[in-house]
Amino acid sequence: MAHRHVILGASLAGATAAITLREEGADGDVILIGAEPQPPYERPPLSKAYLRGEVPFDKALVRPAAFYAEHGIQTMFGTRATRIDPSARVVELEDHRRVSFDALLIATGGRNRTVSIPGVDLDGIYSLRTVQDADRIRAEMIAGRRAVVVGMGFIGSEVAASLRQKGLEVVAIDPSKTPLFRVLGEGVGQTIAKLHRDHGVRMIFEDTVAAFEGTRRVGCVVTKAGLRLECDFAVVGIGIEPAVEALADSGIHVDNGVVVDEYCQTNVRGIYAAGDVANHYHPVFDRRIRVEHWQNAIKQGAAAARNMLGRRIAYDEIHWFWSDQYDANLQYAGFHTQWEQLVVRGRLESASYLACYVNAGRIDAAVGLNRAKELRRIMPLIKARRPVNLERLRDESVDLRSLHEIS
C-alpha cells in the first residue's frame, strides 16, 4: 500500500526527514509543508558568516531549490498548518486546505521568546530566527554604529561577535553572571566574557532591560539598575519556545515541546516529532531532552524518517554543537544540568581548554574552547556512561582515546 508521509516544518529537521525518506526508499507521497516562504535552509550562518555578509543565502540551503521536485518531494512553502486531527489523519492549513496523512512528522521548530517591556515595539529592535530577521539586522550593520545586544546566550554571543567583527560598538546585557551561564556555568562563562571583553564588547551582567526608549525608533536602552545605553538599534536573543500551536486539542502530548519516545514517536501512533520542537526520551541519559541545535535537527530528522518507515531504530546520538565567536571555536557535547566536578584539561584562563562536567565519576558533557579534536575524542566516553580515571582525564599528556579502555 502506498503511504502518504506528511512533514510539518520545512526546517533542517523536516527537510532532512524528507530527503531520508526518499533515500531509503519510501514509496507513496512525501509532502513537505513549511511556514517560511523559501526552501529549507540551515540557520547557523544567520548569526555568523551570513550576518556578516561573507556568504550568500544559497550556501545555507539544505538542498538546491530544484532538488525537491526532482526527487518526488511535494513542497508547500509559505504555508502554515493550523490544526492536526489525529483521528481523521488530517492536517489543516491556514488557507483551509486539508492534507491527509498516514504518517506525520512535526518539525515546526520554535519561535523567539518575546518580552513585554515598555518600548519593545519601537523600530530598530530585532530578534533573530529567520533569514528575513538576519537581513533586517544586516541592514543596520554599519561600522561605527552602536548596538545593544540583549541576552548573551548562544545567539546573543554570536551576534555580538559578528557586530564587533563588522566594526560596530556593542554593549551586551544579561541577567546572569556571565555569557552562556545557564548551560556552561560560571567558570566557563567567565572565559567567554573575557573573549568578548578582549574584542571590545562592553558587558553588563546581573541586570536586565527595564525599557526601550525613543520616538518611533529605539535610541536608548534603560536597565533596571538605572543605566542608560544609547544605541542605534538593539538585538534581543532570549531564547525560543517550541512552535506547538497546531497541536492544541489534538491529544498529542505537549510538555516543553512535543513529547516523543526514543523512536521519535508521539503518544499517537504514526505521528512523530524531530528537531527543536521535540522533547525526546534519550536512552543514554535516561531522561527527556529538548535540543535546539543543528546536529540534532539533522540526526533526529533522519532518525524520525527511518522510524516512519517502520525501521524501529532508537535515536541515541550524543548531542553536539559548535559556536564560533571571533576566531574562537567553542564546542559542546553530551548533556548536563548540574555537575559535581568540573575537570579541566588545560587552564580556563587560557585560550584553549577542555572542561568536563562530571557526576559520579562519569563525564556527562564536555565543552571545548579551541579543542575540536579532543572534544570529538571524548564523545565515546560520554556515550559509554562509565566512570573514567579523572587524573588521567586531567593530564594533558594522556591521549583521550586511551581512556576508552576501562579504567
Add this chain to the structure above:
Amino acid sequence: MAAEFVTTIKTNEIPVGGVTAIDVRGTRIAVANVGGKYYAFDDACTHEQCSLAEQGELAGTTLTCTCHGSEFDVRTGKVLAPPATVPVKAYRTRVEGDALQIEV
C-alpha cells in the same frame, strides 16, 4: 599547464594514520597515510576553511574535520557528512623511492 608529479616530502614524515600538510607549488595540500597508502587533497575544509591536517581526525579512509564535523572520503575527497557540501579536491599520488610525489 599540464599536471605533473612533483616530488614533495619523504613518506616516512607522515605517520600511519596521520595527516600532514605541505605546500606544493603554492597550494596547501594535506596528505593522509592510510596503512601505507597516501591520499592527497586540499588542506582547507570546503565548509569554513579549517586546516584538515590540523583539525582532521582520520579513521580508516574517513577524515572528520573536527571544527564543525564534516566528513570526507580521503580517497576521492567526496563529502560523507555535512555541514560541508562541496568535495575537497583530491590529487593523485605516487611513491618514488622514499619520496612522495603529488600530481598538481
